[in-house]
Amino acid sequence: xxxxxxxxxxxxxxxxxxxxxxxxxxxxxxxxxxxxxxxxxxxxxxxxxxxxxxxxxxxxxxxxxxxxxxxxxxxx
Numbered sequence: 756x757x758x759x760x761x762x763x764x765x766x767x768x769x770x771x772x773x774x775x776x777x778x779x780x781x782x783x784x785x786x787x788x789x790x791x792x793x794x795x796x797x798x799x800x801x802x803x804x805x806x807x808x809x810x811x812x813x814x815x816x817x818x819x820x821x822x823x824x825x826x827x828x829x830x831x
Contacts, residue, residue, distance in 0.1 A: 764822055767815045784810035
């Protein structure tokens, strides 16, 4: 992961051992990033996820997915 990618990740995801037991959440929310992945695994769309978790912005979700994609592609 590049320095720029890591900086962006810290803008869209936070983790604090004192809140949500340290589970990574979208910044400014208590919504775990795992919830987005779980929704996709259950064949839900991004719009359905966003409807269910209104504190998460479309921009946050897309930035997270882009970073995940870039990181995964760099591993192969």
